[in-house]
Amino acid sequence: MNNSSDLSAKLKEARQKKGLSQNTVAEMLNVSRQAVSRWETGKGSPDINTLPMLSELYDVSIDELFGHETSVSENQSQNIEKEMSHLDETSPEIAETAKKTASTHSNLPHASNIFNQEHAILILLLVLSSFVTFAGLIASLYIFIWTWRNRRHYKLVLILAIICILIGLNHLYIFAYTFLPSSYISTIEKVS
Numbered sequence: 001m002n003n004s005s006d007l008s009a010k011l012k013e014a015r016q017k018k019g020l021s022q023n024t025v026a027e028m029l030n031v032s033r034q035a036v037s038r039w040e041t042g043k044g045s046p047d048i049n050t051l052p053m054l055s056e057l058y059d060v061s062i063d064e065l066f067g068h069e070t071s072v073s074e075n076q077s078q079n080i081e082k083e084m085s086h087l088d089e090t091s092p093e094i095a096e097t098a099k100k101t102a103s104t105h106s107n108l109p110h111a112s113n114i115f116n117q118e119h120a121i122l123i124l125l126l127v128l129s130s131f132v133t134f135a136g137l138i139a140s141l142y143i144f145i146w147t148w149r150n151r152r153h154y155k156l157v158l159i160l161a162i163i164c165i166l167i168g169l170n171h172l173y174i175f176a177y178t179f180l181p182s183s184y185i186s187t188i189e190k191v192s
Contacts, residue, residue: 006067008042014058014065015040029053030149049150052116056153119154122147126160130167133175137168 015025015036022040026033029050038044046054055062122143129136129143144161147154 007045007065008040010060010065010067011046011054011058012040014054014060018058020057025057028057053151053153118151119157122154122157123160126157126164130164133168133171137165137172140164140168 015022022033022036026036029036031050035044035046039046051062051065055065058065126140126143129139132139140161144158144165147157147161151157
């Protein structure tokens with residue numbers, strides 16, 4: 001089986017395991033249902049920006065979507081099985097705990113799916129933008145809109161963008177109040 005048909009089969013299998021329809025996946029990823037169908041039939045494939053979102057949505061690694069073994073190699077797997085069978089004979093309680101631990105660790109999401117370089121750069125830009133009045137407000141607005149449209153799973157970035165937008169609006173208000181002339185300034189004159 002070649003890579004594209006393997007990917008299409010894995011995408012369809014992962015979607016069905018999660019109990020999602022093609023329409024639901026399309027809405028969550030902001031793509032058409034036809035695009036999802038093309039991915040699953042092998043007539044097309046998701047772009048590089050969509051793969052991490054699919055991975056997160058289906059709770060599988062990108063390597064698993066491409067059919068690569070990610071947790072352990074075959075030799076390591078055989079060695080683990082031998083050790084587990086030996087543990088079953090000598091100490092059933094420890095063997096049961098080891099099996100539970102192994103299954104828990106194999107289902108953990110990869111660190112690259114949780115926090116990646118793009119995520120860190122966006123956070124850094126938002127923190128820096130909160131110190132600059134006008135450009136910071138524009139940058140925060142842009143990052144918020146871009147993240148909302150393309151990376152909805154970056155919840156921390158969205159929250160930080162909102163905070164930076166509020167800080168920028170506060171800076172703008174203080175600037176306007178301090179430096180722009182206001183028409184409601186009154187003077188008190190002494191009447192004799």
